Amino acid sequence: MPFAHHVMGVEGAYPLLYAVWLLPFAGAVACWAFGPQLRRLAGPLASAVIGAAFAGTLLMWGFATQSVGGALGAHVSLGAWTRGFDFGLLMDPLALIWCIIITGVGFLIHVYSIGYMDGDRAYARFFAYMNFFVFAMLTLVLSDNVVGLLVGWGLVGLASYLLIGFWFERPSAVAAARKAFVINVVGDVGMMFAIFAIYAHVGSIGYGDIFANVPALGGALFLICVGLFIGAAAKSAQVPLHTWLPDAMEGPTPVSALIHAATMVTAGVYLVARFWPLFSSSPDAQELVATIGGITALLGAILGTAQWDIKRILAYSTMSQIGYMIMGVGVGAYEGGVSHFFTHAFFKAQLFLGSGLIIHALHNEQDIRRMGGLRARMPFAFWAMTLGVLAICGIPGFSAFFSKDAIIYGALRHGHPWLFWTGIVTAGITAYYMFRMLFVTFLGEYRGDVDPSDLGIRHPELAGTPLPAAPSHGESAEEPHAPAWIMEAPVAILMVPSVFAGWLLFGERSPWHAFFAQQFRPEATVATGIPELAASAIVLVMVLAGIGIAYYRYASKPALENATGRLQQESVHMPAALSAAFYFDTALDILFVKPAQGLGTVFGRWVDPKVIDGAVREIVLSCRWLGHLFRSFETGLVRAYALIVVFGAACFLAYYAFARGL
Amino acid sequence: MNSALLPVSLMSYVGLSAVIFFIGVGGVLLRRNPLIILMSIELMWNSANLLFLAFARVWLNNAGHIFAFLVITVAAAEAAIGLAIVVVVFRRTHHVDVDDVRLLKG
Numbered sequence: 008m009p010f011a012h013h014v015m016g017v018e019g020a021y022p023l024l025y026a027v028w029l030l031p032f033a034g035a036v037a038c039w040a041f042g043p044q045l046r047r048l049a050g051p052l053a054s055a056v057i058g059a060a061f062a063g064t065l066l067m068w069g070f071a072t073q074s075v076g077g078a079l080g081a082h083v084s085l086g087a088w089t090r091g092f093d094f095g096l097l098m099d100p101l102a103l104i105w106c107i108i109i110t111g112v113g114f115l116i117h118v119y120s121i122g123y124m125d126g127d128r129a130y131a132r133f134f135a136y137m138n139f140f141v142f143a144m145l146t147l148v149l150s151d152n153v154v155g156l157l158v159g160w161g162l163v164g165l166a167s168y169l170l171i172g173f174w175f176e177r178p179s180a181v182a183a184a185r186k187a188f189v190i191n192v193v194g195d196v197g198m199m200f201a202i203f204a205i206y207a208h209v210g211s212i213g214y215g216d217i218f219a220n221v222p223a224l225g226g227a228l229f230l231i232c233v234g235l236f237i238g239a240a241a242k243s244a245q246v247p248l249h250t251w252l253p254d255a256m257e258g259p260t261p262v263s264a265l266i267h268a269a270t271m272v273t274a275g276v277y278l279v280a281r282f283w284p285l286f287s288s289s290p291d292a293q294e295l296v297a298t299i300g301g302i303t304a305l306l307g308a309i310l311g312t313a314q315w316d317i318k319r320i321l322a323y324s325t326m327s328q329i330g331y332m333i334m335g336v337g338v339g340a341y342e343g344g345v346s347h348f349f350t351h352a353f354f355k356a357q358l359f360l361g362s363g364l365i366i367h368a369l370h371n372e373q374d375i376r377r378m379g380g381l382r383a384r385m386p387f388a389f390w391a392m393t394l395g396v397l398a399i400c401g402i403p404g405f406s407a408f409f410s411k412d413a414i415i416y417g418a419l420r421h422g423h424p425w426l427f428w429t430g431i432v433t434a435g436i437t438a439y440y441m442f443r444m445l446f447v448t449f450l451g452e453y454r455g456d457v458d459p460s461d462l463g464i465r466h467p468e469l470a471g472t473p474l475p476a477a478p479s480h481g482e483s484a485e486e487p488h489a490p491a492w493i494m495e496a497p498v499a500i501l502m503v504p505s506v507f508a509g510w511l512l513f514g515e516r517s518p519w520h521a522f523f524a525q526q527f528r529p530e531a532t533v534a535t536g537i538p539e540l541a542a543s544a545i546v547l548v549m550v551l552a553g554i555g556i557a558y559y560r561y562a563s564k565p566a567l568e569n570a571t572g573r574l575q576q577e578s579v580h581m582p583a584a585l586s587a588a589f590y591f592d593t594a595l596d597i598l599f600v601k602p603a604q605g606l607g608t609v610f611g612r613w614v615d616p617k618v619i620d621g622a623v624r625e626i627v628l629s630c631r632w633l634g635h636l637f638r639s640f641e642t643g644l645v646r647a648y649a650l651i652v653v654f655g656a657a658c659f660l661a662y663y664a665f666a667r668g669l
Numbered sequence: 670m671n672s673a674l675l676p677v678s679l680m681s682y683v684g685l686s687a688v689i690f691f692i693g694v695g696g697v698l699l700r701r702n703p704l705i706i707l708m709s710i711e712l713m714w715n716s717a718n719l720l721f722l723a724f725a726r727v728w729l730n731n732a733g734h735i736f737a738f739l740v741i742t743v744a745a746a747e748a749a750i751g752l753a754i755v756v757v758v759f760r761r762t763h764h765v766d767v768d769d770v771r772l773l774k775g
Binding site for chain 2: 637638639640641642643644645646649650653
C-alpha cells in the first residue's frame, strides 16, 4: 500500500461535515445572544446541538474512512483566500476519532452540566462557552491546513481561559485562567514560528503539500518539529509548561472533564500524530518528544501522590496520562498513543464527572481528607469512581490495560528501553495514587465534621471555599431542580466505553489497527528480548504493588481505625519538594514572571509617564507656546490689519520696482 | 505719444491717481469713523479707475473702459456690505468707532 498522502481526502460536498462543524457555533451564538430568554432551556439546547453534531460525526464515518487512490477521508474546500492559502475541512480517521470524543463525550458532559450548573447565575453563559469550545476544538481537528489549525488552537485556548475563569468572582480562578492563557500563548508562538518556516520552505499551508514535501524542509525539519512540539507541550501540559493544568481545576468540574481531561489537553497528541510524516523523518525530534512525554508521565504520577484536592489528583493524573500519549506518539507508536487518548477520554471524563458528583453533594468540598466513608452515602459515585480507577490503572480487561500497554511496549519495540521502564514505574505509581484517592474518599468514617486542623489542613478557610453562585439543592424550593439522574446517566453511559473500549485494540488484527491501517506508516521496530505478554505481566506486577501499598497505607484495618491521625501525620510530614510541585512554579516565577513584572514596573513607572506621556506633554506645551506667540499678532484693531495690508502691498511694489527692475 | 489724443500728459494722470490713492490709504489708516473709511476706500477705487481710463485712451484699447465699469460695480457692492456692517454695529453699540470693534482680539 503506497502512503501517498499528499492528496488529503476525497473531495466532495459533504453537507454533514459543515453541520458537524458549525452546529456547535450556532448553539454558542444562540446561548450567548438569547441566554436571558432561553433561561433553563439553554442547557438542553446546547446539549441537543452537541448531540446532533455527534450523530453527524457518526454518519460521516463511511466518508471519513473511505480511501480512493491514496486519498483518505472526506475533504471539503472552503476556497482559496490568496495564493497558497487554500482553506478546507478534512475528516480522516484521525480527525474522526477526535470528533467522536469531542462531540460524544462532549455531549455526555453537556447533559451532566445541566444538573451540575443548575441554579448558577450564569447558566446560559456556561453553555455558550461550552458550545464555543466544541466548535473551536472541531475547527482544530477538522482543519486541512496549518493556519486553520492555529486558529482552532487559539480558539480552544480562549474557550479554556473563559471557562477556567468562569467563576470570575474568585481571584484564584482569574489567576488560574490568566496563567493558562499565558502559558498557552507561549506554545502558540512556538507553533507560529514552525508555520512560518513551513510556509517559507513549502510555499503552501495545506497538510497534503507539506507532507509531500518533507525533504524540502531540509535542515529546518528539526526546528519545525520543535516549534510544533512547543505548541503541543503547552497545550498538553508537558514539562516544563505543565504548571497551568493543576491550577485550571478552578473551573467548574464539567469543564475539567471536557477540556482539561478529555479533549483540549490532548490536542498536543493530535498535533504530533497529525504531523507524523515530519516527526518520523526527524529522529532527534522524536527522541525529544518521547523523552518529554516520559518525564511528564513520571513527574505527574509522583506529584499525584502528594495531592489532597480530588480534582488536583485527577489533574496530575491527566498530565501523567497525556505524558504517556506523547511518549507513544513520540516513539512512533502513533496508533498506541492515539488509542490511549481514546480510552483516556472515557475513563478520565468518568472520573472527573464522578468527582463532580461528590463535590456537588458535599457543597464544593474538594479535599479528600474531609471526605471518607462516602461509599455508603454515595454508592453510585463509588462504583463510578472505582470503575474509572480500575480502568486508568490498567487492570487486565479494562480499557487502559490495552492502550497503556500499547504505549509501554511500543517504547520498547521502537528502541527506547528506558522509556519502557519509565512507563512501567509510572504505571505502578499511578495505581498507588489513584487507589489512595479512592480509599481515602470512600472508605472509613466520614470526616467532614472533624476539625480541619486535626486533619493537617493548614488553611481550612481556603479549603472548600463556598462558591458565590453555589448550586445549592433544596435551599430554594421555588425553583424546580434538574433531577439527579441527569448527572448520573452520563456517568453510567461513560462506564461502558471506559471499561470495554480497550478491547478494540485486542489482538494482532485488531479493529483499531485496521481503522488506522492507512493513516500511519508503521515505524521500524527492534528486537525486544521481552515478549509482549511478559511486559504486560511486569506492568501488572507493578500495578498490583502500587495497589498493595495504597491498601496498606489507607485501607487496611489499622489505617482505617486511625484515619484522622494518619492523614494528619501525612499532611504534616509531606516532603516540601512534593508540596511545592518540584518548584516548577517557583522556577518559572523567578525566570520569567518576576523579570516580566520588573519590566512592567520599569515601563509603568518610567517609560510610560516620562517617555510616552512626556512626549505628548511636550507637544502640547510647544503648541500652547506657539499659540501665545501668534495671538499677540491678533490685536482686533481694524486699522492695524489695514496697515499690514498696506505694508504687504508696499513690499510687493518694492519688490517689482527694485528687485525685478521696471 | 499722441498729444492730440491726450491734451494733458499721461504723467499728470498717473500723478493725480497716486495722490488720490494715497489720500485714500491715509484715510483708511488714520480715521476712526467707518463712514470716512468707506469713503477713503472709494477714493482708492476711483484712483484706479482714473488710471484705467487714462491708459485706455493712450493705448486705444476699450478694455480699460470696461474694467472701469466693473470696478464701479464692485465698489458699489463693497459699499453696500460695508454700510450694512456699520449699521449692524451701530444698532448694537449706538456709536461707531472701528477701534472699539475688537471682538477678534486674540
